[in-house]
Amino acid sequence: MTEFDPISALVGGALIGLASVLLMLLTGRIAGISGILGGCLTLVPDGRAWRVAFIVGLVLAPVASGLLGYPLPTPQMPTSWVIIVIAGFLVGFGARLGGGCTSGHGVCGIARLSLRSIVATATFMGAAIIVVAVMRHGFGG
């Protein structure tokens, strides 16, 4: 299931890029998912409808993919609830504090050649690589 499939990676990556360009072309907004989610959950008075609509689109994507013959693969989740809760909180809080996540900084920001986003992406990738290395191989742990 986790075999490397370059064609799927390229097609999927192109769709992610296309969605980001279309959102800017049509609505003038950046496809940063943590920022969009933040606008949904916090009480921003206006500009909420398009944000909620984007999130609904994301959530319903597996329905569309199912019709196209790509059912949602079952994700491998950790067995520890403590790790799941801590990780979820860190992802939400950290992405908002850092001004973006893999989509806002990693795709849209780097595509704009924003140094701020390049630094953010290098930082979160570095942190994630260290965490995985410690968890899986026990370096320094």
Added chain:
Amino acid sequence: MMMALASFMCGLIFGLGLLISGMTQPAKVMGFLDIFGRWDPTLGFVMATALGVSGVGFSLLRQRMTPVLASALMWPTRTDIDRPLIVGSILFGAGWGLVGLCPGPALVNLAGLMPSVLVFVLAMAVGVVAKDLWDRSVTSATEPATSADG
């Protein structure tokens, strides 16, 4: 209404991209992040392709003044590299590395109705709201919130 519909379609296409590329699977994300194990280059391919398409698309859009359905192209304007950017990115990366889910794939996985995914998304939402409440407690009401990058 048209803007919400367009935004819904973009969310749908984005989610399809994440799903087809394999990025909704934590195992594939962790496989990329695990540079000392059996390395899976998928995430690199996905990101490079997404960057190619959005890089070309954004540079063409730079010549436009207005989007189709709204009044202005809201390009992020911040260029400073400050402490919150670094600290936030470290915390985000740590959480991402622990489970292999970032916000987009976590939301797409909600459709599978797995309790572990629901709990992850709930904790993520709490983190997002906690950051907002923290902001409100430290900044005065007169100061506008700083714009995010995404």
